[in-house]
Amino acid sequence: MENLFDLTGKVAVVTGASSGLGADAALAYAQAGADVALLARRIEKLNEVKAAIESTGRKVAAIACDVTKEESVKAAMEEVLSTFGHIDILLNNAGVAVRGGVDSMSVEEWDKSFDTNVKGIFLASKYVIPQMKERGYGKIVNIASVNAVIADKNDTFIRHSYNASKSAVLGLTKGMAASYARFGITVNAIGPALFESEMTAGTLFKSEQFLNAYNMVNPAGRPGKKGELNGSILFLSSDASSYVQGQFIIVDGGGALV
Template sequence: MFDLTGKVAVVTGASSGLGRDAAMAYAQAGADVVLLARRLERLEALAEELKGMGRDVLAIKMDVTDEESVKSGIAQAYEHFGHLDILLNNAGIAVGGGVDTLTVEDFDKSIDVNVKGIFLVSKYVVKHMIENEYGRIVNIASVNAVIADKDDIFVRHSYNASKAAVLGLTKGMAATYGKNNITVNAIGPGLFESEMTEDTLFKSDDFLTLYYGLNPMNRAGKQGELNGTILYFSSDAASYTTGQFIVVDGGMSIV
């Protein structure tokens, strides 16, 4: 049920962190992979690793906030493979600050990458899924779509807003495209060590003490611990599951 042999998985934000891990997981499950991100040299290095596993891999430089970049990149991917079966919308940023300190530019940037990016990539992928009457779309939201933090260490109002918007977009797409055998689901990671967090949250002993103290598992997520949920939503194991949101946070959101 989790075998992805013959499928093509498109991964945004694939140059590092959770996106890179997911690309590896897709390849291990048998899928060919389209790697998308702004840092082409990193994508090309990852592509060589995946090709060594016997996969067909395409690395494309893309800015998910730029429509022409997205349109061109997805067209290139479709021309190469002839079908696009899975889309992992993983590209995202986290900008700190409350509404009293955030600049308009920082707020707009959060919305552009975290929401508009998903819209644009989905826009150009989903038409091919409709033609093929098959698709699995997985949107990476965040536990911070449903919980917030009053502590100044972790105030991220634009992040809260953008990730909550991902859930609304996920439900809307799921309701519309279910008739085309396309499922659309979202995942809410808690704290994972990644390029986005290692130089910020993981450098703050005060934050880690607070987070670990509140988390039932008393730790952050480890590399690869998101992959099982990603593969579930991307496979036929979830063929009758759509519009859903699974939080992978060590129980943080339940206490």
């Protein structure tokens, strides 16, 4: 039987690949057979991820890129194409979670959320989609969040700009999916709940009160574990999802159900 999840011969670009879920996904791509381009601002951290991927025997490149800056994204994608020749998969993973409600946060904090979480997807996609259209093939996976559809009333963890920007990712995903399907490009989104990462380790995972409350409410009784997002990412990045378009897969242990 054909392995629909096999990515041999594919080239995957991962933004926000220097740590956490992005680094995990990049390694999963390589293990599935893909060559991988790692994009993030911190080249030292990228090189650590690159070394891990090199051990799989796949081709890998680490490229410094700030997804909020158009010239940086343009230059990075040009380097990817020069190095690999084409791009089959784009995982828009770069993101930030700025704490605060609309009554307390600054305009700069609000803009930071949208610049990274929404503008970053726009810019990366802008410089990848043209060659996908030319080749008649592409898989774009946008990392949104379960917080695009649910919110936390706990004052300590209010993140209104995060809620709003991740909801915007869903709208962008649907619009892109509808427009580019005829070119053989699928565009879908994933909504992780709480996973331990560099972004959450120093905040949410430090609060025993929050974790106890989260575990009590969540049907799975725990946060997500390392690697548990990879199955959904590989599904939406492979030919296993060839007729899946504009969808939002929530990976949260059932938390959005309650």
